Amino acid sequence: MNNVRKDFPWITKHPKLLYFDSAATSLKPQSVIDAISNYYINYGTNTHNSDSAIAFKTTSKVQAIRNKTAKLFNAKASNIVFTSGATEGLNLIAYGIANGFIKPKQEVLISKLEHASNLLPWIRLAKQGCFKLKYVDEGKIPTAESYLKAITRNTKVIAFAGSSNILGNNIDYVTLVKQAKKLNPNIIIVMDAAQYLPHHKIDVTCGIDFIACSCHKLLGPTGLGIVYMADKWLSLLQPLKYGGGMNQSIDKENYVLYNNVDKFEGGTLPLAQIFGWEAAIDYLNKIGFNNISKYQHDLKKYFVKQLAQIKNIVVYNKQEPEAIIYFNINKVHAQDLASWLGTKGVICRAGLSCAKLAHHIIKTQAAVRLSLYFYNTKEEIDKFVKLLKKFKKGDEIIL
Ligand SMILES: Cc1ncc(COP(=O)(O)O)c(C=O)c1O
Incomplete structure (x- = not known):
């Protein structure tokens, strides 16, 4: 699967960015x-x-x-x-x-x-x-x-x-x-x-x-x-x-x-x-839908496991199979955290992402969504977790 990254010009053009917003729109191959x-x-x-x-x-x-x-x-x-x-x-x-x-x-x-x-x-x-x-x-x-x-x-x-x-x-x-x-x-x-x-x-x-x-x-x-x-x-x-x-x-x-x-x-x-x-x-x-979903389910499990290292994190969908992480850090507003992540090169989304009644089910008014596709890798997840480990309450206040 790691071979696919070269087919996506956006990834080549933006080597420092982490594209974790594929549920909004996916990247396109050449x-x-x-x-x-x-x-x-x-x-x-x-x-x-x-x-x-x-x-x-x-x-x-x-x-x-x-x-x-x-x-x-x-x-x-x-x-x-x-x-x-x-x-x-x-x-x-x-x-x-x-x-x-x-x-x-x-x-x-x-x-x-x-x-x-x-x-x-x-x-x-x-x-x-x-x-x-x-x-x-x-x-x-x-x-x-x-x-x-x-x-x-x-x-x-x-x-x-x-x-x-x-x-x-x-x-x-x-x-x-x-x-x-x-x-x-x-x-x-x-x-x-x-x-x-x-x-x-x-x-x-x-x-x-x-x-x-x-x-x-x-x-x-x-x-x-x-x-x-x-x-x-x-x-x-x-x-x-x-x-x-x-x-x-x-x-x-x-x-x-x-x-x-x-x-x-x-x-x-x-x-x-x-x-x-x-x-x-x-x-x-060519890749095969079965391979795509198997790879992504594996990415999801890996992501959830790695996030256990982060203090004060709440992940709302640990058990759900697709490669979406929906999370908050206690006492930090999701929008502020997403903006902070944006300044560090992580492309993600905060809020209820158009599912505006979802708070009745997941009991939060907002959370950060990271959504991955088959062109994402475990290395990118590691990079993200390393970055999030550095986050301290107050960092999200961007003046
Ligand atoms: C579950 C779901 N339904 C419908 C839509 C609407 O798709 P579009 O904006 O491409 O029309 C989206 C887009 O995010 C979605 O996630």
Whole structure:
């Protein structure tokens, strides 16, 4: 794994910095950056147009990349929608469901660990009276069983993060989907996979309805996301965006939309990003998702063990598998500590990192998040621990 570092120009350019913020966005290998240029230099044309050989080539390439993307989900290309990111994807899903597939008395079940993107669309629609919002409310990190226990006959939607952006816990989505659909085959299940897909492939054959994620969190460019939607939703769900490329016909008072993924991709696609994304998939497949997660789980265990040397530290997610450390030093404000770490070259984040209800579960208003990916090393962890050992209360006051 240590060989991979040379593939990331950011790491070469910033040899003194510790990049511990991959849950916010991952670094990009050179091959992804080159693939973006390749689009502009060798393709350059738009899709939805086959009038020239070169435009046809662009359209075919995008279809091939859609196919490659589908394999990450064990899905068909015809179920993969390109979006601008997980946020757009989750809005598309929530607004689509609210538009005719849920009644005001029915419930959307979510947890207090959700990222704002899987929280705000549901809160807004509940405020408009589209449905009731129900929280899994056990005061602990939710599991598949927590959601299953909370299902009532009014539950219509379960919307959950496959992996939390602050704790790095995983939800056993296969059990959740299968058991929930056994209780009620009409329950709609939505997975926010923004933090899950960077570490694991997904298998939609369990019967999940929707998945949303962002490509920039797993080596891809910013501005591109993916929604997987099961077959039946392609014709049922209404799009979020209306424009070119998604309609069959328009007359003065009406229109007919496509009944396939094109319906959800109004406007010009982020083509350069899609080309870059292909290189990201190739890179991840070359290493192998199993190797990535095994290496990261090992990094996490090592990190937790080394942090035991730090006095007055509280780590909130020692047991959770993904390589995220969420911690505080007693009596030091997390934001101050993160700023101090920033002055020492550690790129990390403080606060609740968009999961603003998480304090109900982890009983802190803020903590420092260190999030690692497979390009991080044990040597970097050692460097960090050495630095943190030097920290004394008061150092964080930067004048
Ligand atoms: C769990 C989770 N969901 C959704 C998002 C939103 O992703 P984006 O900002 O790329 O749309 C994030 C981003 O941090 C996330 O961690």
